[in-house]
Amino acid sequence: AQSVTQLDSQVPVFEEAPVELRCNYSSSVSVYLFWYVQYPNQGLQLLLKYLSGSTLVKGINGFEAEFNKSQTSFHLRKPSVHISDTAEYFCAVSGVNYGQNFVFGPGTRLSVLP
Amino acid sequence: EPEVTQTPSHQVTQMGQEVILRCVPISNHLYFYWYRQILGQKVEFLVSFYNNEISEKSEIFDDQFSVERPDGSNFTLKIRSTKLEDSAMYFCASRDDYEQYFGPGTRLTVT
Numbered sequence: 001a002q003s004v005t006q007l008d009s010q011v012p013v014f015e016e017a018p019v020e021l022r023c024n025y026s027s028s029v030s031v032y033l034f035w036y037v038q039y040p041n042q043g044l045q046l047l048l049k050y051l052s053g054s055t056l057v058k059g060i061n062g063f064e065a066e067f068n069k070s071q072t073s074f075h076l077r078k079p080s081v082h083i084s085d086t087a088e089y090f091c092a093v094s095g096v097n098y099g100q101n102f103v104f105g106p107g108t109r110l111s112v113l114p
Numbered sequence: 115e116p117e118v119t120q121t122p123s124h125q126v127t128q129m130g131q132e133v134i135l136r137c138v139p140i141s142n143h144l145y146f147y148w149y150r151q152i153l154g155q156k157v158e159f160l161v162s163f164y165n166n167e168i169s170e171k172s173e174i175f176d177d178q179f180s181v182e183r184p185d186g187s188n189f190t191l192k193i194r195s196t197k198l199e200d201s202a203m204y205f206c207a208s209r210d211d212y213e214q215y216f217g218p219g220t221r222l223t224v225t
Contacts, residue, residue, distance in 0.1 A: 043218040104157040
């Protein structure tokens with residue numbers, strides 16, 4: 001079984017500042033890792049994913065994340081945020097075995113301030 | 115690009131009533147899932163479905179819930195007798211070899 005921790009429930013940041021949203025996971029098997037964004041009253045939009053290969057993955061809207069196997073982390077970063085990035089961000093993990101469900105973290109609320 | 119669709123987008127029902135939430139997974143996917151998100155909380159796994167049977171289910175998925183693939187395209191979640199605490203967003207997903215693709219969700223409001 002897997003579990004996901006997002007230590008920061010809320011992250012306020014000023015517009016154009018950099019941001020890092022932290023995600024740590026635990027798993028007894030190899031995993032795939034994902035970040036989703038959810039805007040108010042909307043569904044889940046995939047930001048980026050790590051399946052294999054390069055540990056630095058780039059996603060949509062200027063976001064990137066780095067997979068660190070030794071620290072079991074998959075932190076999300078953006079060098080300069082916009083007001084429109086205000087949303088809830090969820091980290092998710094899935095075992096690599098075919099068919100395994102996703103386990104989501106509790107989410108981090110990113111608030112970008114003018 | 116193929117996508118997962120869900121109907122209705124919003125369902126309001128009275129406590130004790132049965133509801134059926136519908137999903138059309140991506141056509142060549144074999145694994146299907148239902149997740150639930152209570153307002154302001156995280157997304158929780160309910161059930162996975164493969165080869166016309168439940169593959170795995172969480173503690174949340176009790177006898178009040180059932181899933182079915184009634185035909186070649188639809189995948190449904192039935193809640194037999196809704197409770198106030200069933201109010202949530204319900205997401206359907208289907209999976210290829212690596213990742214799950216989520217539908218837009220059905221917001222269920224139980225009054």
